[in-house]
Amino acid sequence: MAAGVAAWLPFARAAAIGWMPVASAPMPTPPREKRRTQDGLIILNVSGTKFQTWRNTLERYPDTLLGSTERDFFFHEESNEYFFDRDPDIFRHILNFYRTGKLHYPRHECISAYDEELAFFGIIPEIIGDCCYEEYKDRRRENAERIQDDEDNENNNDLVSPDMTLRQSMWRAFENPHTSTMALVFYYVTGFFIAVSVMANVVETVPCGSSPNRVKDISCGERYALAFFCLDTACVMIFTVEYLLRLLAAPSRYKFVKSVMSIIDVVAIMPYYIGLVMTDNEDVSGAFVTLRVFRVFRIFKFSRHSAGLRILGYTLKSCASELGFLLFSLTMAIIIFATVMFYAEKGSTASKFTSIPAAFWYTIVTMTTLGYGDMVPKTIVGKIFGSICSLSGVLVIALPVPVIVSNFSRIYHQSQRAEKRRAQKKTRLARIRAAKIGGASAYLQYKRNGLLGDRLDEASKEAGQALVTKTSATFENQHHHLLHCLEKTTNHEFVDEQTYESSCMEVSLTNQARSRSSSVSSSQHGLSSCCSRRNKRKSFHVPNSTTGADRHGSIQELSTIQIQERPLSNSRASLNAKLDETAQLNCDQPFLTAAIISMPTPPVTTPEGDESTSSADYLQSNIVRVSAL
């Protein structure tokens, strides 16, 4: 909760008077205020720069150094001030946090120095305000990366630790060829063979001179078929060995198989094996020839060796939508102009524009300003539209391309930033929710600890036991008291999510359990608790035999809370018998059993005016309800 709002707690508590006339239960007593120390000024001397603030301002955050008694360690008797030997510039921000509830990060400060100051004063960095949070996280990440890089460099210079398994060291050799000489050799050898393989693919189609009994030239591939085959075999064997080794060494084989590089590897070597399998079958040799085309994919294996290629691939992928739009607009223009040209040239004789698809070729060639000249319009109308086509071609093609190029860099950087922001946003929302739930659950925690009111103090003191009471902040006490008043007004209690969920799940069971309500009363004795106050809604029949329990006993019960998991029939059947039968339930009665522990208090009230149920032994008590799943 923001510090500023803490100042409004008195107002919220005063406004609670509005609930009093409608409350159906008596209100709990407010927490005892400690003697109100006069709110005085505190002088904080930070390396000579004096800061002054109210004591209450600092005590808003009792879990920091300045807000707790830890600051007494820094108290300087002679000058009656608190002296800190720290950086005064950064301290300014820390003190502002106490004043305004928002922590800011100054951009000009070094991130490590700032973090150190925060750690010293016990402030967690997560509460940095929205305005400065992104900057802070960015700087922090940069710093962490810098440290990480330094460590990595150190690590890389180290020799391989002997603990690494063969598999791990192999994988490391594959991924970082600079680590060892063997890896480097392997890296260059594979690179060489990729180049050789690609060159062989290219060269084997070059015509090599004619053989005597053939008319046309034959390609080198057919002439030196055996040599090329041997070369191809050698390359493929090396690639296969490399692929298998990578597969073996990969830490996650499944991930490796799915990766792009491994798919390229497979596609590069498959044609050879398929070719081996079906050599002499005439029917499929045509398909086999097509497969050889895939050998050119070997060139993509270079991307392991070249980072630039990888970046290009990535940017193409990320600009896919822009490219798609370019394609779409081109297609639109092509179709439009092809149609127009077709109908314009329909009249002329021996026109090459036989159909609209045939006109596509003309349109593309014209729009990209190629102008082969194999198809030309002959009519005047055709020429007019042809010129419009070529003019617009310049526009359609030339304009998006620079936009795409600039989009590359813009989108690339933007997506990086958006990713950052999205990740930060998720964690931020999670933090905020956690803080909110924390605030809510703080009250539930408080209830569970059974520390409502100072009854516990009185009772424990009289019982002679010195119970260690948690010293929670006054503000928290008052806030919890306020929430408790609300509970009493509405006769419902706050519970956490899980309890609520579990209570919602037992819809049908209570209906069955109604019939078994007869057996309930006897089993109530099993509950180890004292009497409860009869209430229209919380009607737990507990025997009044324990009314005479002395305080000591009740304290013992407090310390050893017996929570029994009861079958549903017991827990709520009795309630159902008493509750308004006609009431519609949103969601069923909770399944759990509440162990009621009451501490005897001085007699306070008579039964509320409208209670229809008579209460024979009406012992007032402050019910501390402990719910258990």
Place this chain on the structure above:
Amino acid sequence: MSGCRKRCKRQIFKFAQYVFRIITGTLSTDSIDDEQEQYTIRHRPEALEQLEAQTQFTKKELQILYRGFKNECPSGVVNEETFKGIYSQFFPQGDASRYAHFLFNAFDTDHNGSVNFEDFALGLSTLLRGSVQEKLNWAFNLYDINKDGYITKDEMLDIMRAIYSMMGRCTYPVLKDDAPRQHVEIFFQKMDKNKDGVVTIDEFIDCCQNDENIMRSMQLFENVI
């Protein structure tokens, strides 16, 4: 139907403007809505002595109050949104905005839509330092939404729903839909002596003064400041 036609006309006009701008090549113009001068409402409270005379707080208490007030609302007045926001922070599980709305109306005695520090201090003075009569008066004023001197069942139901909505969803026992209504029934049974369906201020005060629980709980928050 005429509204539809007007909207259509406006859209067509906008589209024509847009086409014109495309053709003539004006770059996107800056939006020419008039610079609304944000008149930041600022308010200075009356002097400390005057407030001290009007309320029952000491100077020191007023100082503390004002510091807190000004911290959250630097402009010196609270509008309903800020009020709701502040009040909701105390009740994280549920939705405190409806009750905050009623509270705001109760504090905003001159009904001008904003609560300045005098209203705030006067209200708090009544609540914390006033006599029981005054407190009950204030509570009656809170419940009487339309300020006509009678609390009807509907008004009470609104208030009750607002209070229950502050509890949120996760309650034990589970909140039933008609829990507020039942509570209102109980309230009216207790308060409405002549069974005419409304509670007047006299019935209210009378009944509360006879109820020990309520009397006691009224004294609960005396030492809040």
